[in-house]
Amino acid sequence: MATNEPYYTSEQISIPTEFPDILLQFSKAAIRTQPTDILAWSAAYFRALANGQTPPVKERLEMPDATQKIDTGLTMGLLKILHRQFSSKRTISLQQIKEKYEDLDIPQEQFDDIVQIGSFNDNVQWDHFLAIALTKISKNLTDTLIKICELLTSDPPGANARIPFEQWKKFYRYLAELDGEISEERIKQVIDYLANEWVIRQNDMIHPRNFLHPECPKLEG
16 A cells, blocks of 8 residues: 655664663663553653662562551652752752652652651651651551661661661651650660660661660550
């Protein structure tokens, strides 16, 4: 059947040299991230690359967490993406966070709930927003602090998940005070125990086994 479509030979078609690698990296990123809305995520991915920003890509393929009782739409992998995008900034506008949530197709009610719990207004400290977001996928305060170590550590997966004690201490104090039922005395007992028994011997670092030790005062009072 005759067609009016022009015919081109391979010699006439110019393919940019970087194009195959761009498609390859995009395909790998999509497979690792498993976005629920592939079109919206693709737009965010290429927009981030074009603007020289961190794209919304998981570090590795993430299996469902059997310990997470409720599917909140949030996962450690997604929160790691957000942390890579925002960790260089001490404060960030809620609108910017909301836009990144939308890029990752995280339910709006999750964002709204975190904002309400933290009593956040226009600008927030990213560490505070991250801490509350992690509570949404954790069983309790102790589990949240374990996940904080796992998310922030520079150690390889399966290692101790060490982070600086000063950083851990700020997260613990913030979440304990937000809880409202943990006394200042208990917070001080935990911090003093960890500082004197473990941190002093670990180059000012802490990892989950330290605050899970039987002799450590209970984090939640």
